[in-house]
Amino acid sequence: MLEIKNLNVAIGGRRILNDLDLKVAAGEVAAIMGPNGSGKSTLAYVIAGKEDYEVLSGEVLLDGENVLELSPDERAAKGLFLAFQYPVEIPGVATMTFLKAALNAQRKQRGEEELSIPEFMKRVKKAGDMLDIKPEMLRRALNVGFSGGEKKRMDIMQMALLEPRFAILDETDSGLDIDAVRIVADGVNALRSRQRGFLVITHYPRLLEHIVPDTVHVMAGGRIVRSGGKELASELERTGYREYAEEAA
Amino acid sequence: MTAQIIPSRTAAEAALAEIFASAKAGLPGSGAVEKLREESFAAFARGGLPHRRIESWHYTDLRALMREALPIAPAPTRERRAALRKAAAALPANSLVLVDGVFAAELSGKLPEGVKVTSLSAALAEDRPGILESLAAAWAEADDAIVSLNAALMRDGVVIDVAPGASLAAPLHIVYASVAEKPAARFSRSLVKVGAGACLRLNEMSLGAGGRAGQTNNALIVDVGEGAEVGHTLSLTDTRPGSLRLETFLVRVAARAKFDSFALVTGGGLMRRQIFKLFAGPDAKGTLRGVSLLRGREHADTTLFVRHAATGCEGRQAFRYILDEESTGVFQGKVVVEPGAQKTDGKMLAKAIMLSDAATMNSRPELEIFADDVICGHGATCGGLNADQLFYLETRGLPPPEAEALLLEAFANELIDDIGHADLVAAYRAEVAAWLAARARSETRSVA
Numbered sequence: 029m030l031e032i033k034n035l036n037v038a039i040g041g042r043r044i045l046n047d048l049d050l051k052v053a054a055g056e057v058a059a060i061m062g063p064n065g066s067g068k069s070t071l072a073y074v075i076a077g078k079e080d081y082e083v084l085s086g087e088v089l090l091d092g093e094n095v096l097e098l099s100p101d102e103r104a105a106k107g108l109f110l111a112f113q114y115p116v117e118i119p120g121v122a123t124m125t126f127l128k129a130a131l132n133a134q135r136k137q138r139g140e141e142e143l144s145i146p147e148f149m150k151r152v153k154k155a156g157d158m159l160d161i162k163p164e165m166l167r168r169a170l171n172v173g174f175s176g177g178e179k180k181r182m183d184i185m186q187m188a189l190l191e192p193r194f195a196i197l198d199e200t201d202s203g204l205d206i207d208a209v210r211i212v213a214d215g216v217n218a219l220r221s222r223q224r225g226f227l228v229i230t231h232y233p234r235l236l237e238h239i240v241p242d243t244v245h246v247m248a249g250g251r252i253v254r255s256g257g258k259e260l261a262s263e264l265e266r267t268g269y270r271e272y273a274e275e276a277a
Numbered sequence: 278m279t280a281q282i283i284p285s286r287t288a289a290e291a292a293l294a295e296i297f298a299s300a301k302a303g304l305p306g307s308g309a310v311e312k313l314r315e316e317s318f319a320a321f322a323r324g325g326l327p328h329r330r331i332e333s334w335h336y337t338d339l340r341a342l343m344r345e346a347l348p349i350a351p352a353p354t355r356e357r358r359a360a361l362r363k364a365a366a367a368l369p370a371n372s373l374v375l376v377d378g379v380f381a382a383e384l385s386g387k388l389p390e391g392v393k394v395t396s397l398s399a400a401l402a403e404d405r406p407g408i409l410e411s412l413a414a415a416w417a418e419a420d421d422a423i424v425s426l427n428a429a430l431m432r433d434g435v436v437i438d439v440a441p442g443a444s445l446a447a448p449l450h451i452v453y454a455s456v457a458e459k460p461a462a463r464f465s466r467s468l469v470k471v472g473a474g475a476c477l478r479l480n481e482m483s484l485g486a487g488g489r490a491g492q493t494n495n496a497l498i499v500d501v502g503e504g505a506e507v508g509h510t511l512s513l514t515d516t517r518p519g520s521l522r523l524e525t526f527l528v529r530v531a532a533r534a535k536f537d538s539f540a541l542v543t544g545g546g547l548m549r550r551q552i553f554k555l556f557a558g559p560d561a562k563g564t565l566r567g568v569s570l571l572r573g574r575e576h577a578d579t580t581l582f583v584r585h586a587a588t589g590c591e592g593r594q595a596f597r598y599i600l601d602e603e604s605t606g607v608f609q610g611k612v613v614v615e616p617g618a619q620k621t622d623g624k625m626l627a628k629a630i631m632l633s634d635a636a637t638m639n640s641r642p643e644l645e646i647f648a649d650d651v652i653c654g655h656g657a658t659c660g661g662l663n664a665d666q667l668f669y670l671e672t673r674g675l676p677p678p679e680a681e682a683l684l685l686e687a688f689a690n691e692l693i694d695d696i697g698h699a700d701l702v703a704a705y706r707a708e709v710a711a712w713l714a715a716r717a718r719s720e721t722r723s724v725a
């Protein structure tokens with residue numbers, strides 16, 4: 029479903045991703061772990077289409093189509109979703125207005141009809157209930173005044189509403205309390221399906237006890253240095269990343 | 278040889294002198310009013326049109342920008358009046374209509390209890406006690422060439438009296454209708470007196486029933502009585518290029534009163550709005566907010582003079598600009614805290630979003646504090662749209678123009694939402710949406 033081939037990315041002349049290869053099949057949940065600064069968020073941003081990065085070479089294929097040539101909104105319409113490590117506050121934009129605009133913009137790009145208001149409200153309520161987003165939060169400006177954990181939950185709620193085909197979660201568990209981790213994990217698990225793929229970036233094996241991955245990849249120095257099954261996460265907890273330091277260099 | 282520099286009069290200045298000479302006999306008022314007009318015009322003529330070397334006009338060189346002075350609008354024709362009557366029927370209740378600056382009582386509906394309205398011309402003609410004094414006092418506060426010109430040529434306006442303690446449920450609207458067939462000038466002055474403890478919402482708007490680009494010089498003087506509460510809104514929207522709008526707003530806030538004002542500026546050619554706000558009594562609150570949306574070669578100047586002459590007053594000033602293409606925004610805010618005005622709490626913030634490299638923003642906040650126990654601050658920001666916010670919206674599926682429009686709308690609506698009256702908020706939000714839609718249409722055209 030998602031295939032990254034030989035991806036090389038730099039920012040401000042500095043190389044961040046090096047000959048990165050990664051494959052995630054449909055229905056698969058792949059986890060990425062790795063030391064701070066190894067390039068995990070960079071990878072997430074490049075897949076989502078952030079401008080600041082310079083793609084030197086390589087491809088990111090979603091079902092065979094190279095998305096690197098598409099704008100971020102076109103990628104979203106193709107079914108890509110990024111839950112941000114730091115969701116952005118947007119003062120003055122009512123959350124509901126934003127959710128409706130996002131949903132309808134994607135539908136329009138796909139040639140689908142706009143949702144009726146009752147249908148939209150129904151879907152928002154369903155996604156909101158699932159992620160314990162209070163109606164009061166939906167009445168505020170997008171992410172403004174939300175706590176760190178509330179922002180993360182709001183991002184996952186958007187995922188539930190937009191029903192992407194491939195979702196990247198960048199440290200969605202960081203800053204979440206114990207209950208919230210479970211709520212978010214339940215939200216993700218509810219969306220797991222044979223057609224959908226996930227890339228879950230995390231520092232904590234604990235999340236992977238709730239969202240049990242099919243594969244775990246270790247990223248260091250801007251490349252995938254090791255891949256394995258779910259047991260790799262607990263192994264990393266014991267060994268740390270020391271042994272990958274030289275590979276990264 | 279002596280070198281005496283007498284700046285030659287510009288064509289517009291010469292034309293204004295002629296207009297005054299031929300119009301003054303027909304303008305309302307005699308005796309003391311005539312004298313006030315003569316003195317005001319003389320004061321204007323001494324300095325002429327304000328120019329870049331006058332500090333408060335530095336960024337709006339009216340002497341260079343005002344190429345001509347248009348004749349005063351003639352009385353509307355019968356057909357125009359009929360057309361206007363139709364348009365006026367759709368106006369909200371409590372609308373006071375000024376037709377090319379002249380109050381049209383027949384177009385204005387019945388007024389609620391506690392409000393008395395007359396025309397300024399009637400008040401001047403009958404020498405109503407207090408009228409001249411309140412005009413002169415206003416003039417003293419606003420020592421400015423454009424205010425002098427307005428005093429010399431003011432033709433009409435409304436005089437609104439809100440009885441002490443009266444509380445008006447629905448807003449009162451002053452509607453400026455322009456109907457002259459040829460480009461023309463309008464000079465109006467209105468006085469609003471809000472009695473102690475009264476509660477009023479006042480909205481100023483335009484009705485462009487087929488008028489052409491013209492010149493307006495309007496002044497509005499609002500006296501907010503002790504403990505009164507006044508909400509004011511102004512829509513200065515004009516899509517006709519080449520118009521000149523000079524707007525003076527004077528507000529005096531008495532003890533414990535609350536005053537809140539919002540203005541939306543879009544379109545037109547050259548706009549200068551000057552606000553003189555005086556905190557005359559202790560423990561009052563006064564907020565001034567404004568949003569200017571500009572494109573093409575439009576120029577909009579908002580210049581504030583806020584004077585704290587009493588203790589414990591809270592002043593808030595927040596102005597936002599969205600500048601596209603080759604437009605120019607000007608914000609000047611001068612806040613003076615007089616020696617006795619302890620415990621003053623004043624904040625001023627101007628923000629501009631630049632959508633084009635060719636647009637210009639001139640911001641000049643100024644504080645003059647002569648009291649020691651005060652909290653005052655000001656700030657100004659100027660830049661493009663926030664790239665992280667844009668990216669976030671785009672990753673959710675919004676195409677860049679939509680993401681941009683959503684952020685721009687939010688930027689403007691944040692100040693609009695504080696108006697605190699649902700119908701007015703909806704009306705002003707709709708004007709912002711219309712401006713953004715027009716911008717989107719012209720962008721698509723220029724891409725195609």
Ligand SMILES: Nc1ncnc2c1ncn2[C@@H]1O[C@H](COP(=O)(O)OP(=O)(O)OP(=O)(O)O)[C@@H](O)[C@H]1O
Nearest residue numbers: 039040044062063064065066067068069070071080
């Ligand atoms: N805009 C930027 N300008 C310069 N350097 C950058 C920029 N963005 C990222 N980097 C650098 O790229 C490297 C990778 O950063 P990235 O955020 O992808 O790491 P990460 O693996 O997500 O780390 P963490 O676990 O701390 O979130 C870091 O060294 C970082 O400083």
Ligand SMILES: [Mg+2]
Nearest residue numbers: 068069070113
């Ligand atoms: Mg990161």
